[in-house]
Amino acid sequence: MTLTAHTSDVSASQNMAAPNQGTGNNFKSNRPLPPISGFRTTVASLVKDIRLEWRSKDAINSMLFFSLLVVVVFSFSFDPTAQESRRIAGGLIWVAFLFAAIVALNQTWAREMRNQVLDAYRVSPAPANSLFLSKAIGNFLFVLLLEAVMTPLFIMFYQLRALGPAWQLVPIAVLGTWAIVINGTFFASISLRTRSREIMLPLLLFPISIPALLAMVEGTTSILSGELTARFWIALLLAYDVVFTMASLLLFETVLHAE
Amino acid sequence: MEAAHLNSSAESIITVQGLIKQFGRFAALRGIDAEFAPGKLYAVLGDNGAGKTSLLRTLAGLSQPTRGNVTVFGSSDSSSIRHHIGYMAHPSLLYDEMSGMENLRFFAQLYGIQEEGPCVRAMEIVHLDPNLSRPAGQYSQGMRQRLSLARALVHGPELLLLDEPFSNVDARSAQEMVRLLAGLRDAGKTIFVVTHQAALLEKAADELLYMEVGRITRRAQNYTEATV
Numbered sequence: 001m002t003l004t005a006h007t008s009d010v011s012a013s014q015n016m017a018a019p020n021q022g023t024g025n026n027f028k029s030n031r032p033l034p035p036i037s038g039f040r041t042t043v044a045s046l047v048k049d050i051r052l053e054w055r056s057k058d059a060i061n062s063m064l065f066f067s068l069l070v071v072v073v074f075s076f077s078f079d080p081t082a083q084e085s086r087r088i089a090g091g092l093i094w095v096a097f098l099f100a101a102i103v104a105l106n107q108t109w110a111r112e113m114r115n116q117v118l119d120a121y122r123v124s125p126a127p128a129n130s131l132f133l134s135k136a137i138g139n140f141l142f143v144l145l146l147e148a149v150m151t152p153l154f155i156m157f158y159q160l161r162a163l164g165p166a167w168q169l170v171p172i173a174v175l176g177t178w179a180i181v182i183n184g185t186f187f188a189s190i191s192l193r194t195r196s197r198e199i200m201l202p203l204l205l206f207p208i209s210i211p212a213l214l215a216m217v218e219g220t221t222s223i224l225s226g227e228l229t230a231r232f233w234i235a236l237l238l239a240y241d242v243v244f245t246m247a248s249l250l251l252f253e254t255v256l257h258a259e
Numbered sequence: 260m261e262a263a264h265l266n267s268s269a270e271s272i273i274t275v276q277g278l279i280k281q282f283g284r285f286a287a288l289r290g291i292d293a294e295f296a297p298g299k300l301y302a303v304l305g306d307n308g309a310g311k312t313s314l315l316r317t318l319a320g321l322s323q324p325t326r327g328n329v330t331v332f333g334s335s336d337s338s339s340i341r342h343h344i345g346y347m348a349h350p351s352l353l354y355d356e357m358s359g360m361e362n363l364r365f366f367a368q369l370y371g372i373q374e375e376g377p378c379v380r381a382m383e384i385v386h387l388d389p390n391l392s393r394p395a396g397q398y399s400q401g402m403r404q405r406l407s408l409a410r411a412l413v414h415g416p417e418l419l420l421l422d423e424p425f426s427n428v429d430a431r432s433a434q435e436m437v438r439l440l441a442g443l444r445d446a447g448k449t450i451f452v453v454t455h456q457a458a459l460l461e462k463a464a465d466e467l468l469y470m471e472v473g474r475i476t477r478r479a480q481n482y483t484e485a486t487v
Contacts (some may be wrong), residue, residue: 033342034371044368048354055356055394109355120352120410123319124369125341259322 042124045134050112050141059104059142066103067150070096075157085158090220093154094213098180100134101143102202108135109192118192121256128253132185136248139181147173162227172219172230175237179212182241186248189255212240272297272418272449273318276439277327280313281475287313289473290327295451297417301370302460303453305470310454312349314470315420318367318451319346342370351407351421355396359406360389362429363413370414381409384439400427408436412443419443419450437463 053059074092078084112118121131154160162169184205191200219233271294281309282290288310295301303311316322317329320337332340346352353362363378372378381388385405395406408424421440425433433456444450452460457467461481469477 008354034373036369036371040371040373041369044365048357048365051361052354052356115353115355116350117352117354119321119346119348120366121369122321123341123344123346124366125338125371127371 013140018029022170035137036125036128037125038127040135041130043135045131046137049108049111049134049138053138053142059107060145062103062107063100063142064149067096067100067146068153070099071150071153071157080158082159082161086163086224087158087221089154089158089160089224090217092158093151094176094216096150097143097147097177098206098209098213100137100146101177101180101184102205104139104142105181105188105198105205106198106201108139108185109151109188110197113192118256128139128256129249131256132189132248135189136178136182136185139185140178143177143181147177162224164223164230166223168223168230168234171234172216172223172237175217175234175241176212176216178241178243179216179237180209182245182248183208183212186244186252186255189252193258212237215240266402269305270297271295272332274330275318275327276329278314278317278324278329279326280310280317281325286473288317288324290474291475293475295449297449298444298447299465300440300452300460300463301466301468302457302464303451303468303470304455304457308472309470311470312422312472315346315422315451315453316416319344319420321346322483326453337397342414343417345419346416347407347411347421347424349426351395351403352410353395353403353407356394358392359387359395359398359409360391362395362406363409365412366410372414376395377413377415381413382406384412385409386435401429401432404428405432405436408439417448419448421451422453423455423480424452424455425454433459 015104070092078088080088109118112121184201187204187208188197189199191197191204194200215233215236219230222228222230222233262348273293273295275291275293278288278291279286284346291314303314305311313322317324318331320331320341328335331337332343334340339459354365357365359382360378363381364375367373367378379389385408387402387405387409395403398406404424404427408421411419413420419440424436424440428436437459440450444463444465452464454460460467465480467477467479468475
C-alpha cells in the first residue's frame with residue numbers, strides 16, 4: 001500500500017473533514033468531538049503510572065530499601081523496652097514513611113519530564129486535575145503498599161503491641177498517607193522545573209506537613225500506649241486532607257501550565 | 260520587508276499580532292505580525308536561536324505571549340482548541356517504557372478516544388507495526404520520530420505543528436514523511452514544519468517562512484523566490 005493511500009485512509013476513517021471556507025473558527029472541522037471524561041482520563045493516567053512503575057520498579061524498590069535501612073539501623077542503635085518502644089514507634093514509623101515517600105514523589109514527575117511527555121499532556125484537552133489525581137492516587141497506592149510491607153517488620157523489630165483500639169491505626173494510616181501524598185504530589189509538581197528539585201521538595205513539603213505529621217505521630221502513640229483516644233487526631237487528619245486536597249485541585253492547573 | 264507583505268492573502272486560520280516572547284531579558288520572538296491560510300504546508304526555516312521553536316510552542320498554546328496576540332481557529336484561548344491541534348516536539352513526548360501502541364492508546368484517551376482503530380491507523384500511516392511489543396525506548400531514532408508523528412496524528416487534528424520531524428531520520432524515511440505530510444495537507448490540514456532540512460520540503464511546502472532573531476523576515480512560495 002502506498003503512503004498516499006494510507007493518508008486518505010486516515011483522512012476518511014478519522015472523519016477529518018476538509019476545512020470549510022471562512023474565517024477563524026470555521027476552519028475547524030464539523031466532526032463531533034469525543035467527550036473528555038475526567039474519570040476516564042484519570043483512570044487511564046493511573047493505569048499508565050502503575051504500568052510504568054511495575055516495569056521499572058524505581059519508586060517501590062527505593063522506598064522499600066530506604067525504609068528497611070531505617071528499621072534495621074534504628075533497631076541496632078536503640079534497645080528500647082516495650083514501653084519505650086510504644087512511645088517512640090509512632091514518630092519512628094511516620095518519619096521513615098515520610099522520607100521514603102519523598103523518593104516516590106520525586107520519581108512520579110521526573111518520569112513526565114523525560115522526553116518532555118508533560119507537554120503532550122499540556123497540549124491535550126484532558127483536564128489538568130485528572131493528571132494530578134492519578135498521580136496522587138498512584139503515589140497513595142505505592143506508599144500504602146510500602147506501609148503494608150514494612151509495618152509487620154516494625155512490629156517485629158520493636159516488639160510492638162497496641163494497648164488502645166488497634167483498628168484506629170487504619171484511618172490514621174489511610175488519612176495520614178493521603179496527607180503526605182496529596183501535598184507531596186502538588187509540591188513535587190511545583191519543584192518540577194527547578195534545578196535542584198530533590199532538595200526543593202522536602203523544603204516545601206516538610207513545613208506544611210507538620211500538622212499532619214503531628215496528628216499521625218500523636219494518634220499512633222495514643223493507640224500504642226492506650227493512654228488517650230486518637231479520635232481527635234483522626235478528625236484533624238480528615239480536616240487537613242479535605243483542605244489540602246481542595247487547595248491542590250484548585251491550584252494545579254495553574255502550576256501545570258506555568259512556564 | 261514590511262509586515263503587510265508577510266501576511267497571506269487568503270483568509271487566515273492563524274493570526275499573529277505583535278507577538279513578543281521574552282524569557283527573562285532574552286527576547287525569543289521580537290514582534291511577529293502574520294496571517295496563515297488554512298490547508299497549506301508551511302516550512303519554518305532559520306538558524307538556531309531564530310525563534311522557530313518558540314513560535315511553534317506559542318501557536319500550540321504551550322507558551323504564552325509576553326505581548327501581542329495569537330488567534331488560532333478564531334480563538335485566542337488555547338484551551339478551547341486543543342482538540343484540533345497536533346504537536347510534535349523535538350523530544351519524542353513518549354514514554355520509553357511503553358510500546359508504540361501503549362503510548363498511542365494512552366494519548367488517544369486524553370482526547371476522549373477509547374477505540375483501538377485510530378491508534379492502529381496512525382501506526383500504519385507512519386509505517387510502524389502496531390504489533391511491535393518492544394518498548395519505545397528501544398526503537399531506533401527514526402522509528403521514534405515516526406511514532407512521535409503518529410502520536411500527533413492520532414486524534415485527527417486540523418492543525419499540525421511539527422518541530423524538526425526529520426532530524427535523525429534517514430533520507431528515505433524523511434522523503435516518506437514529506438509525502439505523508441503533503442498527503443495530509445491535500446486532505447485539508449494546515450501544517451507547520453520547523454526544519455533545518457529545507458531541501459526536503461522544497462517541492463511539498465506551499466510557503467517558506469524565514470526567521471531571523473525572533474522575526475519572520477521573509478515569506479516565499481518557493482526556493483527560487485526565496486533566494487532572489
